[in-house]
Each structure stands twice: as structure tokens, then as C-alpha cells.
Amino acid sequence: MPDSFKGSASASEAATAMARGVRQVFAEAEVLQLPFADGGEGTLDALLAAWGRTAESVEVFDAIGRPVTARYGRSSDGRIGVIEAAQANGLPQVADQPLQPLRADSWGVGLIARELLADPHCEEILLCIGGSATTDGGTGLLGALGVRFLDEEAQPVRPGGEGLARIAAIDTAELDPRARAVRWRIAVDVENPLTGPRGAAAVFGPQKGATAEQVQLLDTGLENLAGSLATLGELDPQQLQTAPGFGAAGGMPVSLSVLLGAEILPGAQMVAEAVGLEAALAQADLVLTGEGSLDTQSLDGKVVHAVRRYAPASAAVVVIAGAVQLSPAQCRAAGLAGAFSIAAGPAGLDELLCRAPELIEDAAAQVCGLLQHSVGS
Structure with missing residues (x-):
């Protein structure tokens, strides 16, 4: 359930990339792709x-x-x-x-x-x-x-x-x-x-x-x-x-x-109500969301805030973003299981923009690899 990664991937493209990453690890998982937005572009x-x-x-x-x-x-x-x-x-x-x-x-x-x-x-x-x-x-x-x-x-x-x-x-x-x-x-x-x-x-x-x-x-x-x-x-x-x-x-x-x-x-909130977000998330075990930059504004009425609000308490909510500007303590306080940047190593902005879908997929696979290990499956 990502927002768009502005300049590099639409919300739909980001959701598709996340789904590919999930299936690398959990091939039989039921994956729901629900591109999201906060009322602005996209x-x-x-x-x-x-x-x-x-x-x-x-x-x-x-x-x-x-x-x-x-x-x-x-x-x-x-x-x-x-x-x-x-x-x-x-x-x-x-x-x-x-x-x-x-x-x-x-x-x-x-x-x-x-x-x-x-x-x-x-x-x-x-x-x-x-x-x-x-x-x-x-x-x-x-x-x-x-x-x-x-x-x-x-x-x-x-x-x-x-x-x-x-x-x-x-x-x-x-x-x-x-x-x-x-x-x-x-x-x-x-x-x-x-x-x-x-x-x-x-x-x-x-x-x-x-x-x-x-x-x-x-x-x-x-x-x-x-x-x-x-x-x-x-x-x-x-x-x-x-x-x-x-x-x-x-x-x-x-x-x-x-x-x-x-x-x-x-x-x-408007988008969440329009797509029936709470019902869509009711059976989720893992919720992947994300945007171009995760910062304090993300937790105040933006996409990440809405996803965290509507996700069931039993689900792990993980953010995949171009840049992560929140500390682990801030993420935990916000009810997030974690946040990961798609920048796996030194890279220029142009490279990240060009490779965003691929890097989002890789990050989603990494998250699911950790989850697979933690549940022993």
C-alpha cells in the first residue's frame, strides 16, 4: 500500500514492485496490491x-x-x-x-x-x-x-x-x-x-x-x-x-x-474510506507501505499515517522509502515495525530514480526474508 515515489515510480508501480518482492520469498502468499495516496498528486x-x-x-x-x-x-x-x-x-x-x-x-x-x-x-x-x-x-x-x-x-x-x-x-x-x-x-x-x-x-x-x-x-x-x-x-x-x-x-x-x-x-482519510481500507486490511499479516521520503510529516495525515491507523494491531507495518529520516525509536513510537531505504549502498539520486521499482522489489524481498526467518517457515 505505497504512495507514489515522486519522479521515479507511481503508487501502482511501487505496489507491483513490492508484490514481486514478497513472492520471491512467499510464493504462495495472498498478496493484495492497493496503491494509495493522500489526496494530492496520484x-x-x-x-x-x-x-x-x-x-x-x-x-x-x-x-x-x-x-x-x-x-x-x-x-x-x-x-x-x-x-x-x-x-x-x-x-x-x-x-x-x-x-x-x-x-x-x-x-x-x-x-x-x-x-x-x-x-x-x-x-x-x-x-x-x-x-x-x-x-x-x-x-x-x-x-x-x-x-x-x-x-x-x-x-x-x-x-x-x-x-x-x-x-x-x-x-x-x-x-x-x-x-x-x-x-x-x-x-x-x-x-x-x-x-x-x-x-x-x-x-x-x-x-x-x-x-x-x-x-x-x-x-x-x-x-x-x-x-x-x-x-x-x-x-x-x-x-x-x-x-x-x-x-x-x-x-x-x-x-x-x-x-x-x-x-x-x-x-x-478520504481515500481510505473510498477504497474500504479497514476491511481490506482486516486479514493482513504484513503491510508494506512507502513513499519517496519517510520523515515526521509522514506521520501526520499522510499515507503512512493512514496505513498505520487502519492496519490491524496484529499486522507488522513496514515502510520502504527512498530516504528514511526517522530513527528506529521514532518508528517504534509511531507503531511501525521498521523502515528501510531502497538505497542499499552508495548511489547518486539519478541512479536511485532510474532503478526505483527494482530497488523497491529488492527491499520488499529483504523484509520478507526477515519475516520468514522470524516465524521459522
Whole structure:
């Protein structure tokens, strides 16, 4: 049950390599491959692999309005739709142009949602929002679903973060009724609030190309958006500005929470529930997980944390990682049986990246060799 080893192996490739390593030692073992993710990059592929599904695609727009093909997915029964927002509003999509933090918007993400909402069998949308180029508070996404954000003269404000400060009213009369009928869950991997020194603009705006002056404009705009949303929902605007996680992906959760009743939760928990992780692990004797680097962040809401949480107490949970930055004592305190690096000897990063699947397989075989010796079989 590994996460991806970024730059070298997808979660699915890592899981397959681990399975090969297990079978080198335990040829008759029942091996379950369950690629995992924490709501960020790779979550769509991890869920589709768990469900035995392939991705679908739709023509939408990137964060600066250019046509782009976006991938999305559905569960095996069609009830759950999965969106990786970065397929439409991601930074990599616009890396070929100077970044436009005030203009960039999430309209394309809303077009993916429209595709799912057109299916009457869809009952739930899982929205993974990491890696965005936008700071528009989710207004673009909702605009694609029919919501109108208006200025004092009842005219639509400009798309993107630059229009947020001019919002005086929010018109939901044309909101797609299906958008309110389905359940929305948003995967976040940060706890930043919407505004302030730890808010969406201040912390993530510079990564999206915002200058100090633009950060202030975006922060002021998000504050105004919170006020308009609070008026619409008879809420406390201060709570909307300070709620943990509302600053993720340029403030996207705040609008979806108020207007669509979206639930905000840690990405790893969302994926765990979607794939039925607890039931899948119930009979496990050994659980192999891993990622590119095992460090203290791995134990706080990430993949390793979720695997450890859902694995039965009788199972040994072992981490295989590109780099292990935790001490044996820290691993034991975290409930891990052990952690092993795929770097068996001196090697450059390029070599490790190129040989990652092979090295993951070797490490898994080593772990199973120890287990075989310890049980005397």
C-alpha cells in the first residue's frame, strides 16, 4: 500500500514492485496490491487502480483559459466521481507561461464537475485540490456550475483572484440543482486558514507568482469573499476566514463548503474510506507501505499515517522509502515495525530514480526474508 515515489515510480508501480518482492520469498502468499495516496498528486490513479477502473477524459480549460484535456474517474458502481483539480487548474499546466496569479481561475475544474453531474448515477464527488495555480476562492468552479458573482452594479466580476474584492452579491438562482443534490468531499493536506499571515494568499500566493502587493490584493479579496458568503448563509465571516483547511488551493474549500455543503477532510482519510481500507486490511499479516521520503510529516495525515491507523494491531507495518529520516525509536513510537531505504549502498539520486521499482522489489524481498526467518517457515 505505497504512495507514489515522486519522479521515479507511481503508487501502482511501487505496489507491483513490492508484490514481486514478497513472492520471491512467499510464493504462495495472498498478496493484495492497493496503491494509495493522500489526496494530492496520484490520488486519481490510486483510486482507479483500487476500483479496477480506467480514467475518462473531457476537454476543459486550464487556469488561464486555454483548452486542455483533463482526466477524471468514476468508481466501479458509478456512484462516486473523482476529480484531481490540478488536471484543469494545476501549476504544471501553465508552467510554459509567466504566472498570472490575479487572472488564474478554477473554471476548468467546474467543467469536469459538470461532466460528472450530468450522470444521474453519480451520488458523490471526491475533489482533490492540491497543486493549484489559482487563488480565486473556488469562484471559477462555482461559476461553471451556474453561480454568478456580482459587483455593486450587478455585473459579473472579473474571473480569478482579481475580481474577489469587487464581489457585492452572490446569485445562486442558476446553480445546477445536481450540484446540491450530490455529496461533496474535498481532500486537503494543509490546515491553513483562508486569510491572514498563514492564509491562502500569504503562504501559497508567492508559489503561484504573486508579488507582495498582489498577495495583499488577493488576501483582501478572499476576506471580501468570506463576507459575501457569510451574508448568504447567515454565518460568521471570521469563522470562514480562520477555519483550518479553508486556505487550501487558493481558498477553494470556503465557497464549496458554504454553497454546496462540501465536507473538508484529510486526503488520506478520504481515500481510505473510498477504497474500504479497514476491511481490506482486516486479514493482513504484513503491510508494506512507502513513499519517496519517510520523515515526521509522514506521520501526520499522510499515507503512512493512514496505513498505520487502519492496519490491524496484529499486522507488522513496514515502510520502504527512498530516504528514511526517522530513527528506529521514532518508528517504534509511531507503531511501525521498521523502515528501510531502497538505497542499499552508495548511489547518486539519478541512479536511485532510474532503478526505483527494482530497488523497491529488492527491499520488499529483504523484509520478507526477515519475516520468514522470524516465524521459522
